[in-house]
Amino acid sequence: MPPIETFYEVMRKQGITRRSFMKYCSLTASALGLGPSFVPQIAHAMETKPRTPVVWVSGLECTCCSESFIRGAHPLAKDVVLSMISLDYNHTLMAAAGHHAEAALEETLEKYKGNYILAVEGNPPLNEDGMFCIIGGRPFLDQLKRAAEGAKAVIAWGACASYGCVQAAKPNPTRATPIHEVITDKPIIRVPGCPPIAEVMTGVITYMLTFDRLPELDRQGRPAMFYGQRIHDKCYRRAHFDAGQFVESWDDENARKGYCLYKMGCKGPTTYNACSTIGWNDGTSFPIQSGHGCIGCSEDGFWDQGSFYNRVTDLTQFGVEANADQIGLAATGVVGAGVAIHAAISALKAAQNRAALREEA
Amino acid sequence: MSIPQPGPFQPAPSRKATVTDLPLGGARGARRLTAVYVYEVPVRLWHWINAFAIVVLCITGYLIASPLPTMQIGEAAHQFVMGYVRFTHFAAAMILIVGFAARAYWALVGNHHARQIFTLPLFNFQWWKEVWHEIRWYAFLERQPRKYAGHNPLAQLAMFTFITLGVLFMIVTGLALYGEGEGALSWIGRGFGWVIPLAGGSQMVHSLHHLGMWSIVIFTLVHIYVAVREDIMSRQSIISTMISGQRTFKDDRPD
Ligand code: HEM
Ligand code: SF4
Numbered sequence: 001m002p003p004i005e006t007f008y009e010v011m012r013k014q015g016i017t018r019r020s021f022m023k024y025c026s027l028t029a030s031a032l033g034l035g036p037s038f039v040p041q042i043a044h045a046m047e048t049k050p051r052t053p054v055v056w057v058s059g060l061e062c063t064c065c066s067e068s069f070i071r072g073a074h075p076l077a078k079d080v081v082l083s084m085i086s087l088d089y090n091h092t093l094m095a096a097a098g099h100h101a102e103a104a105l106e107e108t109l110e111k112y113k114g115n116y117i118l119a120v121e122g123n124p125p126l127n128e129d130g131m132f133c134i135i136g137g138r139p140f141l142d143q144l145k146r147a148a149e150g151a152k153a154v155i156a157w158g159a160c161a162s163y164g165c166v167q168a169a170k171p172n173p174t175r176a177t178p179i180h181e182v183i184t185d186k187p188i189i190r191v192p193g194c195p196p197i198a199e200v201m202t203g204v205i206t207y208m209l210t211f212d213r214l215p216e217l218d219r220q221g222r223p224a225m226f227y228g229q230r231i232h233d234k235c236y237r238r239a240h241f242d243a244g245q246f247v248e249s250w251d252d253e254n255a256r257k258g259y260c261l262y263k264m265g266c267k268g269p270t271t272y273n274a275c276s277t278i279g280w281n282d283g284t285s286f287p288i289q290s291g292h293g294c295i296g297c298s299e300d301g302f303w304d305q306g307s308f309y310n311r312v313t314d315l316t317q318f319g320v321e322a323n324a325d326q327i328g329l330a331a332t333g334v335v336g337a338g339v340a341i342h343a344a345i346s347a348l349k350a351a352q353n354r355a356a357l358r359e360e361a
Numbered sequence: 362m363s364i365p366q367p368g369p370f371q372p373a374p375s376r377k378a379t380v381t382d383l384p385l386g387g388a389r390g391a392r393r394l395t396a397v398y399v400y401e402v403p404v405r406l407w408h409w410i411n412a413f414a415i416v417v418l419c420i421t422g423y424l425i426a427s428p429l430p431t432m433q434i435g436e437a438a439h440q441f442v443m444g445y446v447r448f449t450h451f452a453a454a455m456i457l458i459v460g461f462a463a464r465a466y467w468a469l470v471g472n473h474h475a476r477q478i479f480t481l482p483l484f485n486f487q488w489w490k491e492v493w494h495e496i497r498w499y500a501f502l503e504r505q506p507r508k509y510a511g512h513n514p515l516a517q518l519a520m521f522t523f524i525t526l527g528v529l530f531m532i533v534t535g536l537a538l539y540g541e542g543e544g545a546l547s548w549i550g551r552g553f554g555w556v557i558p559l560a561g562g563s564q565m566v567h568s569l570h571h572l573g574m575w576s577i578v579i580f581t582l583v584h585i586y587v588a589v590r591e592d593i594m595s596r597q598s599i600i601s602t603m604i605s606g607q608r609t610f611k612d613d614r615p616d
Pocket of ligand 1: 269312450454458531536540568
């Protein structure tokens with residue numbers, strides 16, 4: 001088997017000039033928050049290291065992760081990262097189809113065994129032996145497990161692979177299951193979001209390819225550099241939050257002034273993501289900037305926590321959908337009424353006792 | 362911990378006895394004592410500081426979840442309404458936390474009444490019987506309550522659940538939320554961040570913290586009602602005891 005080519009060789013083959021390559025290295029360094037001294041280090045790694053193939057599989061999903069990915073803000077970064085990925089197998093982008101495609105995947109898995117990174121978009125349904133998601137005539141679950149066997153590490157793209165997302169929303173009829181519950185023996189890096197931000201996706205892949213290790217992860221297995229803070233911590237409307245200046249209803253004067261969307265149910269205070277720093281579509285905007293609250297798409301179970309327009313969770317455990325305030329107020333009312341009745345009976349009883357005592361005397 | 366059965370006879374101590382080794386709450390050994398020193402200074406001080414902190418925390422907590430109407434005092438840079446509400450919440454939270462820690466310490470070194478709301482004699486049948494008796498008293502099925510130097514068993518159960526566990530729950534969830542603002546690498550973030558994935562996300566922690574408030578509100582409602590009612594209808598002092606520390610009894614009848 002010929003030695004695996006380096007990243008640099010792959011890029012040159014793709015027609016990327018040395019100058020562009022160096023630009024890419026500095027871009028990567030800054031995207032990852034590294035100083036200029038890292039640029040030669042990244043360049044050196046890319047020139048000498050055999051490239052790490054990335055195998056990309058898709059289960060129950062909507063392809064928004066792929067769509068986001070190919071819209072990476074910087075075309076250069078995107079092209080380079082795309083050239084690193086083994087595109088022999090990616091439902092959205094591959095040229096092959098049918099048995100050819102499946103054969104190509106199998107070949108990649110064999111050839112790079114133990115060396116490739118598995119990127120998973122979507123998740124497997126477990127009910128009915130996984131029949132709700134069939135790929136090449138077999139349940140996606142089988143393909144996922146097969147692909148995970150020889151993987152060095154696994155990337156869980158999006159809310160689907162990380163937490164389950166909409167297909168796992170209650171009552172989850174197909175039992176769509178986040179991948180960490182079926183792949184238990186590999187390091188999994190979660191990149192949640194619906195979809196994740198393109199620059200976050202390319203950043204994560206680039207980091208893993210250049211440094212040959214996982215980026216620093218937080219408690220939930222997300223790269224800390226992108227998911228270390230809440231939207232709310234870096235939101236440009238935060239000054240209005242602290243001032244207590246809120247949009248009170250859609251299209252009111254405060255909405256025009258760009259006040260904080262907290263009362264409109266903004267989930268920024270409970271959502272970990274980089275939207276308020278990196279932005280979307282080449283940094284053009286992000287939901288809050290366009291006047292709508294954050295819906296918390298990168299959080300666990302975001303479909304099951306109630307309305308997008310109310311930041312207080314719906315608790316369905318109580319039969320009807322109600323939030324903490326409704327339940328609390330109702331319970332307080334019931335207990336308060338109970339106390340009042342109890343007090344009245346107590347007074348009556350006391351009076352009775354007194355009367356009885358007087359009679360005895 | 363064992364609950365002594367009421368003995369056949371106990372020598373009547375002098376009025377205003379400062380007997381500190383009375384049997385625990387469940388026991389009725391208090392009979393014929395007319396005054397017992399029950400709650401030491403740290404316990405009483407904590408009770409009122411804790412009550413004050415909880416009131417402030419409930420009001421400001423409610424206002425965090427449902428903020429005041431938008432005000433136009435000045436430019437956002439010169440206005441800090443929500444900021445002050447949150448600051449007050451966090452300041453009261455720190456008082457609550459330090460108070461709770463001090464109170465837990467006092468449970469170790471104070472008299473045995475100070476331990477009452479930190480431990481439940483769950484395996485003591487007699488104690489459960491007295492809980493039941495107390496429930497019957499509140500259901501108007503008993504003509505008169507029993508006498509207790511410390512908390513009666515039902516009160517002990519309620520305080521353990523809603524205050525000892527309840528406040529601890531608020532502290533843990535509150536610090537988890539506080540750690541989010543401080544950053545995952547702060548010591549609070551490191552110490553309490555585990556709560557967030559455990560609960561199923563930040564929003565869920567907010568909801569649980571919020572529900573915790575309502576449980577404490579309901580406890581407070583009942584607590585105040587019952588304290589006043591017992592002060593009037595039971596055979597012992599209640600409200601003044603948490604001020605002076607002395608439990609006085611209204612009659613000398615046994616039990
Ligand atoms: C009796 C005790 C307490 C009560 C009744 C209480 C009540 C509340 C309530 C109702 C909320 C709003 C939750 C929501 O978003 O819906 C809240 C938020 C919060 N509480 Fe507490 N709390 C208590 C103790 C604490 C403690 C001990 C801390 C510890 C520092 C704390 C820290 C916080 C924080 C950080 C928030 C979130 C603030 C924000 O989102 O801006 N709380 N509290
Ligand atoms: S708009 Fe949302 S994220 Fe921004 S400050 Fe207000 S609540 Fe926080």
